[in-house]
Amino acid sequence: MGPSGGAPLPERASAPFGAPGSAVDHRLLASWRRSEEYGVSLESVEPVWMGPVADGSLFAECGGAVLTDLHRTLANEPLSLMLTDPDGLVLNRFSGDTSLLRALDAVHLAPGFAFSEREAGTNGLGLALADRTPSLVRAEEHYSASLCTYTCAAVPVLDPVSGRLEGSVNITTWARSSADLLLALAQSAASTTSAMMLARSRGRAPRTPPKGGVFRVQRGRLEPGAGTLRSVSGPWVRALEEATAGLAAGRVVAAVGEPGSGRATLLAQALRRAHPHHRILSAAAPAPDDVEAWLSLWTPELTKPDTAVVVENVDTLPAWAAAELHRRAVDALRSSPSGEPSDLAWAVTTESLEAVPAPLGGLVASVVRVAPLRERPDDVMPLARYVGHQTRMREVHFTPAAERVLTTYAWPGNVDELVRVVHGAATRAETVDARHLPGELTATRGHRLSRLESLERDEIARTLTAPGVTVKQAATELGMSRSTLYRKISHYGLDDLR
DSSP: OOGGGOSOOOGGGGSOSSSTTOOOOHHHHHHHHHHHHHTOOSSOOOOEEOOSOOOOSHHHHHHHHHHHHHHHHHTTSSEEEEEEOTTOBEEEEEOSOHHHHHHHHHTTOSTTEEOSHHHHOSOHHHHHHHHTSOEEEOGGGSSSGGGTTEEEEEEEEEOTTTOOEEEEEEEEEETTSOOTTHHHHHHHHHHHHHHHHHHTTTTOOOOOOOOOEEEEEOTTTTOTTSTTOOOOOHHHHHHHHHHHHHHHTTOOEEEESOTTSSHHHHHHHHHHHHOTTSEEEEEEOOOGGGHHHHHHHHGGGGGSSSEEEEEEOGGGSOHHHHHHHHHHHHHHHHOOTTSSOOOOEEEEEESOGGGSOTTGGGGOOEEEEOOOGGGOGGGHHHHHHHHHHHHHSSOOEEOHHHHHHHHHSOOTTHHHHHHHHHHHHHTTOSEEOGGGSOHHHHTTTTSOOOHHHHHHHHHHHHHHTSTTOOHHHHHHHHTSOHHHHHHHHHHTTOGGGO
């Protein structure tokens, strides 16, 4: 058996990872065990060929530019710089060392091949993506012997606005080379990529890193159906009924949908209906560095009677933490301190079930889709009135012009964005008019952008945020006069980018 009683480790792992005498890192151990479960060969890797790479995302554009510049300064070093997507697909590769490139080709660490843990076992980029944290895998720390001649440092890159995992920056060198600065170099490249993405994201504010949170849900706290909210749309009612039925039947329910769409709110309402006497704990996943303390804080509550738990954003959990949470949940579901079967009610939120790390996703028995707010226009004004009432503790009115703007806006940030917008407007006026709403809502003059308008707006924003570009230069690049560009800047609500 391996350390801590886990799965048997290959003979190469009998010597601890890291310095002599040091404890085996728990993340590496977890990764080795996942690699074994995936059936990865101990001798050689056979990653999946995904075909020619054609990724036109903002991440690929910015990351490619950063690695191109970095390669110019490191062209004579025995390093290979790579960008991968969230599934470990290698998007590009830069190196001036021909012998290293030939060796990497031999193990298929090249553009077009998927190199996640599932395909290649423990490796730098696979571990960074699985655990969403900077990772360095040296020589024999790799699961497959064919990778033991390399040392890999990789850093995940998150979208600075949405927080979504976009991919990773990976730097690979020979195992015999010094790795002291390798991880710092990868972190610098990842940070520069994220900063460039933010600069080209229409000037939107960066997302605050999640701190996590654990609290007991009181009636009304996560229930916008309470108080002044009197009606909800058909899609919400149907999703609520599905979730309630699943929870009442003792199934683990996953609310799937976009962030901010009200997934946790729906599950809290469903739990109130299915288990009216249970206390409900909400546990929102934190940043990877805080997960260990977060788990220790609330998972002991799982074995207590009449308990219901909503774990938010389980798709953002590190793979090792998902496995540990699965173990604790299974133990709690099997029995209570009295020895009787547990009455634990369990629910999770995620963008997609496929994104939940194994084996936690295997617990889910019922999936409920929560539609984004743009597909629930009938929810907009009831939610707005509720938020207005909560802001002033009395009724807030909306003019027809304000209602028209609110109900025709696409709400890319979903309910969370609506709450911020209405709260800000209600602090300024008891009767909210269109002039009290942010410019980006009113800039489209009460209609949603067409696909062509969205493309034009994005191209104007990209051009204006290029370093050192003036409005005159941007107009020339875009092929329009300055007066036309100024009109479009006003129309699309891009005044802050001038």
